[in-house]
Amino acid sequence: MDSVVEDNQLGMMKYGIGQPVTRSEDPKLLRGEGNYTDDVNLDGQAYGVMVRSPYAHGTLNGIDTAEASTAPGVIAILTGADLDAAGLGTMKCGLPLKGRDGSPINYVPRPALATDKVRYVGDPVAIVIAETATQARDAAELVELDIDPLPAVTDARAAAEAGAPQLYDSVSGNTAIDFQYGDTAKVDTAFKEASHQTRLNIRNNRIVVSAMEPRSAVGSFDAASEGYTLNVGCQGVFGMMNTLAKQVFNIEPEKMHVVTGNVGGSFGMKAGAYPEYICVLHAAKVLGRPVKWTDDRSGSFLSDCHGRDHDMTAELALDADGKFTALRITGYGNVGAFLTAVSPMMPTMNTLKNANSVYRLPLIEVASKAVFTNTTPVTAYRGAGRPEANYYMERLIETAAREMGIDAIELRRRNQILPSEIPYAAANGMNYDSGDFPTIMQKAVEASDWDGFAARKAESEKRGKLRGRGVGCYLEVTAPVQEEMGGIRFEENGDVTIITGTLDYGQGHWTPFAQVLHQKLGVPFERIRLIQGDSAELIAGGGTGGSKSIMASGAAILEASDIVIDKGKKIAAHVFETAVEDIVFEGGAFQVAGTDRTVTVTELAEQLRGGLDLPEDLPRDLSVKHIFDAAPSAFPNGCHVCELEVDPDTGVVEIDRYNMVNDFGTVVNPLLVEGQAHGGIVQGLGQALMENAVYDSEGQLQTGSYMDYAVPRASDVPSFTFATHAVPATTNPLGAKGCGEAGCAGSLPSIMNALVDALAPLGVKHIDMPATPEKVWAAIQSAKAA
Amino acid sequence: MAKMHITTTINGEPTEFLCEPYETMLDVLRDNLGMTGSKEGCGSGDCGACSVTLDDRLVCSCLMLAAEAEGHEIRTIEGMSEGEALHPLQQKFLETAALQCGICTPGVLVAADALLKKNPNPSETEVRYWLAGNLCRCTGYDKIVRAVLETAADLRGAAE
Numbered sequence: 023m024d025s026v027v028e029d030n031q032l033g034m035m036k037y038g039i040g041q042p043v044t045r046s047e048d049p050k051l052l053r054g055e056g057n058y059t060d061d062v063n064l065d066g067q068a069y070g071v072m073v074r075s076p077y078a079h080g081t082l083n084g085i086d087t088a089e090a091s092t093a094p095g096v097i098a099i100l101t102g103a104d105l106d107a108a109g110l111g112t113m114k115c116g117l118p119l120k121g122r123d124g125s126p127i128n129y130v131p132r133p134a135l136a137t138d139k140v141r142y143v144g145d146p147v148a149i150v151i152a153e154t155a156t157q158a159r160d161a162a163e164l165v166e167l168d169i170d171p172l173p174a175v176t177d178a179r180a181a182a183e184a185g186a187p188q189l190y191d192s193v194s195g196n197t198a199i200d201f202q203y204g205d206t207a208k209v210d211t212a213f214k215e216a217s218h219q220t221r222l223n224i225r226n227n228r229i230v231v232s233a234m235e236p237r238s239a240v241g242s243f244d245a246a247s248e249g250y251t252l253n254v255g256c257q258g259v260f261g262m263m264n265t266l267a268k269q270v271f272n273i274e275p276e277k278m279h280v281v282t283g284n285v286g287g288s289f290g291m292k293a294g295a296y297p298e299y300i301c302v303l304h305a306a307k308v309l310g311r312p313v314k315w316t317d318d319r320s321g322s323f324l325s326d327c328h329g330r331d332h333d334m335t336a337e338l339a340l341d342a343d344g345k346f347t348a349l350r351i352t353g354y355g356n357v358g359a360f361l362t363a364v365s366p367m368m369p370t371m372n373t374l375k376n377a378n379s380v381y382r383l384p385l386i387e388v389a390s391k392a393v394f395t396n397t398t399p400v401t402a403y404r405g406a407g408r409p410e411a412n413y414y415m416e417r418l419i420e421t422a423a424r425e426m427g428i429d430a431i432e433l434r435r436r437n438q439i440l441p442s443e444i445p446y447a448a449a450n451g452m453n454y455d456s457g458d459f460p461t462i463m464q465k466a467v468e469a470s471d472w473d474g475f476a477a478r479k480a481e482s483e484k485r486g487k488l489r490g491r492g493v494g495c496y497l498e499v500t501a502p503v504q505e506e507m508g509g510i511r512f513e514e515n516g517d518v519t520i521i522t523g524t525l526d527y528g529q530g531h532w533t534p535f536a537q538v539l540h541q542k543l544g545v546p547f548e549r550i551r552l553i554q555g556d557s558a559e560l561i562a563g564g565g566t567g568g569s570k571s572i573m574a575s576g577a578a579i580l581e582a583s584d585i586v587i588d589k590g591k592k593i594a595a596h597v598f599e600t601a602v603e604d605i606v607f608e609g610g611a612f613q614v615a616g617t618d619r620t621v622t623v624t625e626l627a628e629q630l631r632g633g634l635d636l637p638e639d640l641p642r643d644l645s646v647k648h649i650f651d652a653a654p655s656a657f658p659n660g661c662h663v664c665e666l667e668v669d670p671d672t673g674v675v676e677i678d679r680y681n682m683v684n685d686f687g688t689v690v691n692p693l694l695v696e697g698q699a700h701g702g703i704v705q706g707l708g709q710a711l712m713e714n715a716v717y718d719s720e721g722q723l724q725t726g727s728y729m730d731y732a733v734p735r736a737s738d739v740p741s742f743t744f745a746t747h748a749v750p751a752t753t754n755p756l757g758a759k760g761c762g763e764a765g766c767a768g769s770l771p772s773i774m775n776a777l778v779d780a781l782a783p784l785g786v787k788h789i790d791m792p793a794t795p796e797k798v799w800a801a802i803q804s805a806k807a808a
Numbered sequence: 809m810a811k812m813h814i815t816t817t818i819n820g821e822p823t824e825f826l827c828e829p830y831e832t833m834l835d836v837l838r839d840n841l842g843m844t845g846s847k848e849g850c851g852s853g854d855c856g857a858c859s860v861t862l863d864d865r866l867v868c869s870c871l872m873l874a875a876e877a878e879g880h881e882i883r884t885i886e887g888m889s890e891g892e893a894l895h896p897l898q899q900k901f902l903e904t905a906a907l908q909c910g911i912c913t914p915g916v917l918v919a920a921d922a923l924l925k926k927n928p929n930p931s932e933t934e935v936r937y938w939l940a941g942n943l944c945r946c947t948g949y950d951k952i953v954r955a956v957l958e959t960a961a962d963l964r965g966a967a968e
């Protein structure tokens with residue numbers, strides 16, 4: 023492949039790789055002209071409202087729709103029996119993950135509408151379709167459910183115990199998978215021989231994802247072509263098309279057209295297929311008119327997949343010098359009532375992959391169960407195992423340092439993998455290709471005015487406040503890239519369209535992807551368009567998730583550009599009446615080597631549109647539909663330093679300063695990358711200090727609105743100081759590492775370590791997330807009492 | 809029940825519409841008038857995505873009955889820019905990438921504009937507390953707050 027960063031001509035650099043270019047989509051979004059799914063209205067559309075189980079667990083004996091059917095405006099009411107009669111399939115989890123005995127995931131199919139049992143509050147049982155949304159809502163309240171309630175279990179640890187209520191006859195002990203990695207005997211020995219062991223029971227609290235756009239879908243069906251169309255917000259239309267076509271509707275994928283406009287946040291939550299999408303598609307076919315469904319926020323709290331919810335015991339073995347000799351993480355992950363396509367990964371494989379972080383670690387064991395409970399299904403949430411695994415490790419280190427009387431920075435230094443040790447084969451099977459972890463930590467420490475802390479702490483004390491400081495080093499393993507489309511289409515009007523199967527749900531893909539193409543081919547930045555959200559345009563698409571989009575689409579665009587160049591060289595050779603070997607491509611132009619005869623890509627595309635007289639064996643245009651095969655995971659890493667104050671009278675935590683230095687490899691657009699870090703940090707701050715999904719003993723979600731569930735507001739958060747120290751990845755053509763989830767991975771440990779540091783003088787050793795004022799105050803009181 | 813006939817002003821334009829007595833201002837903006845810039849994030853006044861002004865007062869249009877617009881003046885995100893020229897707040901948000909998914913952005917902009925009209929020289933704390941009614945899950949608020957402060961400074965500079 024040609025070098026990416028070869029064009030340093032000033033004219034091109036303004037929009038080149040590494041420039042802080044503003045987002046091409048923003049003028050529209052800023053005017054309120056975004057096209058989100060609920061902004062889509064189709065002629066003749068009816069409105070669907072879901073009927074949901076009010077019980078967490080129960081036998082569904084019957085659904086009485088008689089009264090609802092006669093309510094004003096009602097067109098139809100569909101139940102699980104109707105979907106079964108139509109032969110619709112179920113949603114599946116096809117992960118190749120294996121349990122400790124080699125058995126596959128104990129997977130259970132998920133029907134769109136429950137037929138035999140209900141398994142969580144919010145489990146959909148019917149859809150009411152009416153002429154207006156209000157009529158559908160009113161009628162939905164008239165649907166009578168005959169449910170015999172059963173005892174419910176909402177906690178993963180409790181659900182795995184003998185005698186717990188069983189969600190499925192086919193799943194023993196509610197256990198979807200009993201995962202184990204590592205040499206148990208060796209790890210045991212390492213702990214026996216260790217000079218010091220540190221052990222923490224850590225709660226990774228359940229999160230309500232709360233994308234600010236509630237989920238919405240519009241289904242339609244064209245009888246002539248027997249084709250469905252789904253307008254929906256998701257994280258990749260190609261995957262959504264295949265899931266719905268192959269698993270549920272049993273049709274060819276091209277008969278399932280999935281269209282996504284703007285997406286109002288997702289964070290993992292909107293990635294998969296949901297029951298409502300199947301319902302509106304099937305209803306559209308039955309009724310012969312489009313059907314639209316938009317959730318209200320109460321519905322979102324129950325029906326959007328939740329995140330996190332693990333109970334782990336984390337243990338670190340150290341020798342007398344403080345060198346790590348083994349890490350062990352054991353425990354439970356709550357997957358809720360059904361599996362999503364990825365949910366068993368987070369407490370198992372993703373915890374394993376990420377807990378190793380930036381440290382030299384001879385042995386690692388992760389043994390965890392993914393467990394069904396009577397709660398909303400859990401899926402990937404910003405980081406998906408990455409932030410929590412880093413959190414476990416960093417809390418262990420900070421605790422061990424305190425217990426052993428070693429400075430926590432020094433303890434990290436003794437164990438950090440050095441650049442000279444890279445490539446580094448980690449005990450968890452990962453192979454780190456690049457990174458400079460000690461330098462990054464040092465830079466972050468310096469940026470935080472480390473030496474000024476003592477004076478600030480003394481000043482805080484004068485005001486009666488407890489000041490603490492915490493470090494969070496992190497390393498994340500991004501999702502590997504598989505089969506991503508790199509499409510480049512030279513349009514009739516002179517535009518150049520990038521077509522690729524990742525999907526923007528707020529990251530801002532258009533501009534950085536265009537920067538890559540602009541730098542590579544020299545086509546004018548302002549003429550570059552992006553198509554991601556139309557399944558009919560795609561020949562492949564891995565979607566967005568796991569911080570991989572710039573690696574996937576960036577590489578796909580580069581490889582596709584190489585094909586454009588190859589095609590262009592052949593055509594240019596013909597135009598210039600010379601041999602292909604004499605044509606060079608430089609600065610966006612084809613040139614006869616050693617002459618001033620050049621033609622730019624744009625000019626050549628225009629000549630082709632005008633009609634060049636070409637021999638038959640030459641390509642007719644420069645457009646390319648390419649599939650980038652694969653790239654391995656990358657390892658974004660960094661170090662966050664948080665400094666905060668605690669008011670001991672109220673337990674209120676206020677973050678005073680926050681610094682970070684990150685290695686995201688090659689940064690295509692620093693303006694957007696900084697924003698990704700900010701957003702990730704605040705989602706982590708929410709989990710660390712505020713957010714917690716709480717169920718009561720009967721499985722009712724007690725935090726079902728923004729009055730009960732605290733999402734961080736502008737007044738809850740600080741400003742941030744952001745820096746990068748880039749060591750480009752060697753495993754993808756851009757050298758990028760991904761940045762979408764890193765903010766969370768750094769903020770959970772840095773904030774919680776800072777909080778424990780503030781409370782340590784009182785004797786507090788650990789405090790679980792979320793460290794709400796109530797919890798902090800209680801910890802202070804009990805420490806004082808002890 | 810008969811629909812109600814409402815006469816109001818929206819973004820400076822005299823506007824009439826018919827609505828049900830129970831319909832919210834947000835319903836009417838989005839569904840009847842095709843002004844989809846205001847968003848429903850919660851329907852309970854917690855998120856601010858539906859923010860509009862009613863006679864220059866910042867309100868959640870999801871909590872306001874459409875009938876209450878009778879005789880009053882509503883301003884929405886659609887009235888913020890003049891033709892192609894973005895409002896200074898919009899321009900600053902663009903330059904600093906103070907939005908990500910964009911769903912909360914119209915409400916944030918309407919709220920920020922209302923703040924600067926009331927207080928042209930807000931402190932960071934004042935900006936943060938004023939915008940505390942607008943939930944954003946993507947940005948972490950940093951760039952939003954800075955954009956509002958920088959816009960305020962620019963506007964003060966221009967006024968001098």
